[in-house]
Amino acid sequence: MTKWIASLLLLLLLIVAMPLPVASAHEAHRKDMSDADIVEMRQAAETAHDGGVEALAEAAGGSAANNGAMSADIHGEMIAGHSAGTAFSPTDFLGRLHPALVHFPIALFLAAGLAELILFARPESGLEPTVRFLIYTGAAGGVIATLLGWLAGGIRMSDRSETLGLHRWTGTGIALAGVVAAIIIYREKSDRMLIRLLLAGIATALLFQSYWGAEMSLGPNHMNM
Numbered sequence: 001m002t003k004w005i006a007s008l009l010l011l012l013l014l015i016v017a018m019p020l021p022v023a024s025a026h027e028a029h030r031k032d033m034s035d036a037d038i039v040e041m042r043q044a045a046e047t048a049h050d051g052g053v054e055a056l057a058e059a060a061g062g063s064a065a066n067n068g069a070m071s072a073d074i075h076g077e078m079i080a081g082h083s084a085g086t087a088f089s090p091t092d093f094l095g096r097l098h099p100a101l102v103h104f105p106i107a108l109f110l111a112a113g114l115a116e117l118i119l120f121a122r123p124e125s126g127l128e129p130t131v132r133f134l135i136y137t138g139a140a141g142g143v144i145a146t147l148l149g150w151l152a153g154g155i156r157m158s159d160r161s162e163t164l165g166l167h168r169w170t171g172t173g174i175a176l177a178g179v180v181a182a183i184i185i186y187r188e189k190s191d192r193m194l195i196r197l198l199l200a201g202i203a204t205a206l207l208f209q210s211y212w213g214a215e216m217s218l219g220p221n222h223m224n225m
């Protein structure tokens, strides 16, 4: 019975502790920490996480008295770690939506680029309205993602983290380029070559942008290249 309870606690601990490094990474970006400081903080969080799991696993095999004492200590620390950063703030909440929202401009602009490429190869495909729709929605998604990004990364002009700085200004540039593309394609006689150049630029920038974003969320060298 004690083993069952300890195993259940271990499972709960894993669920609760898993998002810790991610949550602290979010705080780190808002607090303008450098890339090196963030790496150090992640390592410390992972060591603490592994230590906690090991201690609870030991407790699962140990005496009932140890079990209670250890799991209470570990949970106390975990809860303190969480609640330290959990006072509700609307701007913090909106910033935390950034990783979910970014999928829209990425997918919509890449699909716009693909549709424009097909249109270039087969002008009779009738994809003009599709490209127009994808650029409008991609531009709207880009502006929203960028506004939320500024809330996620903190509002300032320069960053101690090189990755965040590159990501901030490339993202802002993508949003602006998307709005320009939407204005151009809104016109009756839009400049197709300019649209193609803008879409090629946005698509290329999005690849780098997504890579830098994931470097921040998942940690350095997340692709293990």
Ligand code: HEM
Residues within 6 Å of the ligand: 025, 026, 027, 029, 030, 095, 096, 098, 099, 100, 102, 105, 106, 142, 145, 146, 147, 148, 149, 150, 151, 152, 153, 154, 164, 167, 168, 169, 170, 171, 172, 174, 175, 206, 209, 210, 211, 212, 213, 214, 216, 217, 218
């Ligand atoms: C079109 C614009 C943007 C796109 C497509 C984009 C894309 C991304 C992606 C793919 C991630 C990783 C999400 C994940 O792994 O779950 C990310 C994370 C992040 N982005 Fe952006 N981003 C954009 C604009 C911005 C801007 C302007 C900022 C301003 C500083 C920003 C700040 C952040 C931060 C701080 C993170 C790390 C997550 C966090 O700490 O909450 N992003 N972004």
